[in-house]
Amino acid sequence: MVPPAPVALALAFGDRYLASDLAALRALVAASNMEGDAEEALFAxxxxxxxxxxxxxxxxxxxxxxxxxxxxxxxxAQELLVSASRARPWDWLPPFFQAFNLYYFRNQPIAGAQILQEAADRSPPKKAIGLRAIAGRWSALGKDPEEALRLVESMAQGSSSGPLRRNLGIRAKQLRGLIQLRKAADAFRKEVGHPPPDLEALVGYANLTEVPEDPMGEGFIIDKSGRVRVQPPNLDRVRTPEE
Structure with missing residues (x-):
């Protein structure tokens, strides 16, 4: 049974920090014994x-x-991380976790990339460069490459790091190639009546003279729905900027 906040505070003699530490300790103990929805709800x-x-x-x-x-x-989780982020304005991890959750669990890479900017703003310069590069990578996976291109170009203009500007410049070139391919795929579908079977089939549509190479080396693909996309990363293993 989890007591209401006023009761927990009274049990800790009015010390909210002690009350919070005790609740966190109970959660840590509960984490080792979660066997069903009821235990998970109690832990949360x-x-x-x-x-x-x-x-x-x-x-x-x-x-x-x-x-x-x-x-x-x-x-x-997002609500609690927003609260932690406001209470710890120096800490890059709460907004990073928020961004990751949007990217990984909600399939909202553009929104995740935007919050990742806040994490980068809170980080030391070297870590900030890595976080902004990740934001550029996530942007390329968004549903609207033109919106992603605007975001990446804006990040490049605001960066004081030469290597990061170059990275984002290459990312912008990738997105321009993706936009070309998307336009050609739309023209192909309109004329032929079905999605393109492969990227080479798009040559000749919407003024596309050749399939553009991906300067990031990740590759363009046509997914099962017939949509041209940047090859998504392998999400079998979660990586953080510290790895």
């Missing part, structure tokens, strides 16, 4: 209590990201 409630009492509690937001979105509680 304890984390919510801990971060309600002290949104800056570091262990609690780590536990939030380590468990809640993977249990399907993405919305709850």
């Amino acid at each position: 409630s304890m984390l919510e209590l801990a971060l309600t009492l002290n949104p800056a509690q570091e262990d609690s937001y780590y536990l939030t990201e380590a468990y809640l979105p993977w249990q399907g509680r993405v919305s709850q």
Whole structure:
């Protein structure tokens, strides 16, 4: 049973930091014994209590990201991470976790890339370069390459790092190639009546004279729906900027 915040506060003699630490400790213990929905719900409630009492509690937001979105509680995780992000304006990890959840669990790479900018703004220069490069990569996976191109060009213009500007410039070239291919695919579908079987079939449509090479080396593909996309990354293993 998880007590309401006022009760937890009273039990900790009015010390909200102590009350938050105790709730986080209970959540940590519960994490080792979650065998069903009821235990997971109890665990999530304890984390919510801990971060309600002290949104800056570091262990609690780590536990939030380590468990809640993977249990399907993405919305709850995002709410708690937003609270942690506001309480810890110096910390790049809460917005990074928010961004990752949008990218990985919600399939919203553009929205994730935009929040990743906030994580980069909070980071040391070397880490910020890596985060902005990831934002550029995520942008290329968005549903609207023209919107992604605007985002990448804006990031490049605002960057003081030469290597990052070059990386984003190459990313912008990739997106321009994707836009060309999308236009050709739309013209092919309109004329032929079905999606293109491969990229080479697009030559001659919408003024496309050849299939553009992907300067990032990731590759363009036609997915099962007939949509031209950038080859998505392998998501079997989750990577963070520290790896």
